[in-house]
Amino acid sequence: MKNRLTNILIVILLVAVLSGLFYPSYNTQQLSAYSGKWNDTSDFRKNMAESGYETSCIASSPLMLKNMDRNSTLFIAVGVEKEYSKEEADAVEDFISSGGKAIVADDFGYVNSLSERFGVLFYNKKFWCPNFTSDPALVSVSAVLSNLTYNLLMDAPTGLMVLGNTTVNVICRSTTGYVDVNNNKSLDLLDVMGSDEHPVFLIVKLCFGKGTVVFISDPSIFINKMLSEGDNKIFLNELVRNLLPGGGRVVFDESRHENSITMSSIIFATTEPFAVIAGAMSLAGIICYVSVRVKGKKRWEHMFDVSAYKKRSEPENFKERMKNAVIEKVKIAYGISNIERLSNEQLDEIAPGLTKIVRDRHYSEEELRRLIEKIGSEKNGRC
Numbered sequence: 001m002k003n004r005l006t007n008i009l010i011v012i013l014l015v016a017v018l019s020g021l022f023y024p025s026y027n028t029q030q031l032s033a034y035s036g037k038w039n040d041t042s043d044f045r046k047n048m049a050e051s052g053y054e055t056s057c058i059a060s061s062p063l064m065l066k067n068m069d070r071n072s073t074l075f076i077a078v079g080v081e082k083e084y085s086k087e088e089a090d091a092v093e094d095f096i097s098s099g100g101k102a103i104v105a106d107d108f109g110y111v112n113s114l115s116e117r118f119g120v121l122f123y124n125k126k127f128w129c130p131n132f133t134s135d136p137a138l139v140s141v142s143a144v145l146s147n148l149t150y151n152l153l154m155d156a157p158t159g160l161m162v163l164g165n166t167t168v169n170v171i172c173r174s175t176t177g178y179v180d181v182n183n184n185k186s187l188d189l190l191d192v193m194g195s196d197e198h199p200v201f202l203i204v205k206l207c208f209g210k211g212t213v214v215f216i217s218d219p220s221i222f223i224n225k226m227l228s229e230g231d232n233k234i235f236l237n238e239l240v241r242n243l244l245p246g247g248g249r250v251v252f253d254e255s256r257h258e259n260s261i262t263m264s265s266i267i268f269a270t271t272e273p274f275a276v277i278a279g280a281m282s283l284a285g286i287i288c289y290v291s292v293r294v295k296g297k298k299r300w301e302h303m304f305d306v307s308a309y310k311k312r313s314e315p316e317n318f319k320e321r322m323k324n325a326v327i328e329k330v331k332i333a334y335g336i337s338n339i340e341r342l343s344n345e346q347l348d349e350i351a352p353g354l355t356k357i358v359r360d361r362h363y364s365e366e367e368l369r370r371l372i373e374k375i376g377s378e379k380n381g382r383c
Contacts, residue, residue, distance in 0.1 A: 031079035033252040038225040041078050054249040061255055062088045070099035072248030079219045080256045083110035093117045097209030101243040105216035107158045118208055119166030120215050123159045129177030143172035150231035157218030160201040172203035322368045326357055
């Protein structure tokens with residue numbers, strides 16, 4: 001009876017843990033495609049799914065774009081609350097240049113770390129226009145796409161600056177509004193004023209390599225509260241159809257949102273949370289079945305002792321694997337990503353003997369063991 005009760009408790013614990021590990025717990029602040037608050041974009045995501053597009057998200061990093069099909073994938077970043085690293089911007093640039101499609105919408109975030117790669121900068125200052133509704137922040141503008149005109153309602157947009165000889169297709173612009181560069185809420189010489197000759201760009205589309213990217217100076221046209229205003233929804237539907245005429249996959253970049261998806265959701269990023277629940281429950285069921293059915297189970301233990309490896313019979317490539325383990329340990333301990341590029345003097349500064357391990361194939365197991373111990377003791381203050 002006692003064992004039966006223990007098994008039941010184990011089952012309950014496994015289900016609780018696995019639900020936390022695999023179920024995407026979206027702890028959102030704003031602009032998330034997987035939260036239903038007024039300032040999120042879940043209605044747009046659902047609209048894409050209803051229109052026949054496969055939808056998914058990037059929860060950890062845009063580096064995941066490297067594994068996605070270019071010709072039938074649309075990458076959408078709505079609101080950039082965290083700056084793209086060089087590696088991430090490289091991944092997005094490579095994705096687009098090799099045939100991918102992208103929509104990047106922001107106003108006062110960190111988007112320029114990405115957009116400047118394509119010759120476009122966001123002013124990150126508020127755009128004012130006489131064509132406002134009941135609120136001066138709610139601006140009514142016209143957009144032209146596929147020879148059709150759409151009346152968009154934007155909420156506190158910014159403007160776009162096109163750099164150098166970059167060629168763009170202007171979808172939305174203003175000849176009467178201005179960008180308040182110095183934030184004094186009044187028009188002066190420092191501000192960027194729109195005119196017939198030099199309009200303020202609000203939405204531009206450009207070809208880059210084999211792909212296409214659209215920059216939108218206001219993420220709010222995507223949010224649940226604003227999607228049904230004016231022609232916002234119709235315009236965005238046509239924009240996606242224009243970029244993916246044959247259908248395909250729409251991928252939302254959730255990694256740019258502050259606390260958008262908690263660590264419990266990084267393992268799985270799928271179209272619908274219910275699919276994740278089904279997978280998690282199936283795995284939990286398998287583990288529970290094994291736990292109950294196997295007789296005479298021994299304790300599950302994991303012991304790791306680097307000093308004992310030399311006593312065991314190991315495969316021929318064991319030393320090479322241990323060498324790689326040493327190098328990884330150094331990278332983690334000292335925060336060095338490209339240790340192979342360091343000079344011999346720099347390697348010796350970190351730890352005597354490290355040069356031989358990195359540069360030379362002739363090293364002993366004893367050298368490996370001592371170096372691991374030295375690195376561990378130094379990082380724990382025992383050297």
